[in-house]
Amino acid sequence: MPNSPKIDEVLSTLDADLPQALARLEAFLRIPSISTDPAHRGDVRRAAEWLCAELQSLGFDASIRNTPGHPMVVAHSPKGTRRPLLFYGHYDVQPVDPLELWDRPPFEPEIQDTPEGRVIRGRGAADDKGQLMTFVEAFRAWKAVHGELPSDLTLLFEGEEESGSPSLQPFLRENADELRAGIAMICDTGMYSDGRPAITTQLRGLLGEEIVVRAADCDLHSGSFGGLAANPIQLLVNALATVKDADGRITLPGFYDGVEELTEELRADWQDLGFDTGEFLSRVGLNRPVGETGRTGLEMVWNRPTFEINGISGGYAGAGFKTVLPAEARAKVSFRLTGTQDAQAIRETFRAHVRAAIPADCTVAFHGHGASPASRMDISDPAFAAAKAALSQEWGREAAYIGAGGSIPIAGDFKTILGMDSMLIGFGRDDDRIHSPNEKYDLESFAKGARSWARILAALS
Template sequence: MSDEAKLAQVLGQLDAGLDAALERLLDFLRIPSISTDPAHRGDVRRAAEWLRNELELLGFHAEIRDTPGHPMVVAHSQKGDARPLLFYGHYDVQPVDPLSLWDRPPFDPQIQQTPAGPVIRARGAADDKGQLMTFVEAFRAWKAVHGSLPSDLVLLFEGEEESGSPSLRPFLGANAGELRASLAMICDTGLYSDGRPAITTQLRGLVGEEVVIRAADRDLHSGSFGGLAANPIMILAQALGSLKDASGRVTLPGFYDGVEELSDTLRRDWEALGFDAADFLGGVGLREPIGEKGRMPLEMVWNRPTAEINGIAGGYAGDGFKTVLPAEARAKVSFRLTGGQDPERIRAAFRAHVRHFLPDDCTVEFHPHGGSMASVMDTSDPAFAAAKAALSEEWGREAAYIGAGGSIPVAGDFKEILGMDSMLIGFGRDDDRIHSPNEKYDVESFAKGARSWARILATLR
């Protein structure tokens, strides 16, 4: 039987087994695997055991690997001569608060009919249990048709992604020889906003920093001390306000070292996506794009670094009015990084910038909140073109290479620790309400997601 005929059989097997696959997913979604809540520690482990059992039934050699936090699920198929691939997803979920905003219990999943089609409604439906199960169902159908699993697969399913993945990097380092493959497949992303399939090929890095400035040993009366004593809020405002110039560029010395210009090919591809910045901003009550002058909107959110103030506090902010010079002011600031920007150099430059505004009799403290480099994938690897063609065939639309404005640290971890690129392919939609009440995942995304992975497997085996 030809490879094309076998692929057709795998796709037919997925279609015929969709109802059973949905029931398995609903069963998985009933487990409240909230990794940030110690009260659900046992539930997180129960979800890991559920996954291990499913993978063992398919013929994987699957194990639960304990960590100082929640466990990893690691599975292997048989060795062969195919290109080794690592598949990554996470089985933990976000907390459900505020519970009062849910239309139904978040761990009582249901298939609901909507004007756009049927959806799976539950916490974790899109992030990331539904996406993770598109892998598993593709493997299940492959085995049913071929009689065995695809060879040279490594599965790594994490239980701490929603709580910052504190155990992941140590686990990757300790098990690098076992986990290393030629390419990692990550399912924790989505379709492009207009519904076309997409491969995310670049992710921005991140630096988070909290700064605390202290002056007098108590709040001071502004009539008695104003104009003479240092005001920490004013000092902080001056430092933060000068982070950007009038053209929108960040002013830290050396900030743009390592930033690469957008290639002509990607510029043409991104222009063809027809992104409307005014329409995008209109969804959140805004109209006018800001940022670096002369940059196209998608370039600013996918391929340019940023500096943003995420929170600021100090002095009296309650009802009424209180005329004080505060003793303390604090702010939380984040930088999104691109290209080869070094997170620690950016952190050091920011700290030096703040200290420049500090009077001699004031103090400053800095508290780091994570740092990761940007990730840019090598799309010259033929696997990317093959996967793009497979996605285009399944969805009936030309798949796109896109960027992501946010950060998915695991892709950078795979690059740094395991020395391999990642292919980020997911089937979530902008209206899936991940991390929010009434999270959902389209049945179409689940069904066509599994079919997409079957096609990609066929091209890479």
């Protein structure tokens, strides 16, 4: 593959600088940049300022761009003759609740020795500050060896990813000419399995809904009204339970319109990955798969749409016991989408399904929480093969093209707004506990992740 004559020097520089790189990451992780919590608005901005200062110190033309929400950090390297590349990551993090389940304060990161190897533990270590910093450390080492940054790089680091990216699409549209590149690099993904690097080439979309069912105008005594008055929790759970049938298929009319079956070639490739459904579930204390009858584990998490109840509330749930029929019940649900499913059409069909289950003397209200389509990348672009070869060389194992069950709407936004595909390369592990207490990032992922980006930069020169 094409390579920089100084790539070995860049890699050696990364190795030698690893202790300092970890110290920088720890400083970044100490900033509690929780974008969903208004109390941390100043911390989110502080993280943006920290990141912007780091990039400026490397010679990037970096600035903080204000939005109606949290700021974007945008940076450019000098113009040159290489294919322009856009690098994307996010510096905001998830909330830390429940705090009591953390083994240590979530914003006091620590390097720990575990049976599986050394890790850095703290909120944001894997999602996405540790991953984002693999970009930055690769650029730092490149400049140290070459005396200048790689040319034609644009960096876009977001502060609202964990709160639904409300400012992102308007920002992309308003700054499309500045941000458009040949291809985008996204670091917010993981490897297929420990030690095997991967390029994610398809992502499921995401549709979120909140439902509020109201019945009586106050909570009712269950002895006086039970069996006679409508119970909104019962109405809600009945409506949600009938979204799926006994075989795990979703019952909404037209739901599977646009869902694409695997090609035989891709099915064979995924089979060769040797995914063990039971072993995968055992990592989280389970052993029995649920879902659509007759589908493989990888199909269900990468290539099939889903419906999940993410939260439900209503009535009395405090200490002791209170026998009431609540006046109100709430639920939050999500759909993962594949192929060309129409998120807005599914939203309307779901709402009609719930309304049909609610009596005339009760009410139901809906609040949408985002709607993004699925994404699939065109791997015929030679950059994909070059990056795959670079990853294979660094990790000593053949890199894989994989799917992802999660949703990264930015990949779709780059396609529809900026007209470019994305290469999703990250080094997270399945046991990183992202969005959960005791989040961690393997030091191997951090160190070899930065080395991988250096190799990719060389391969795409």
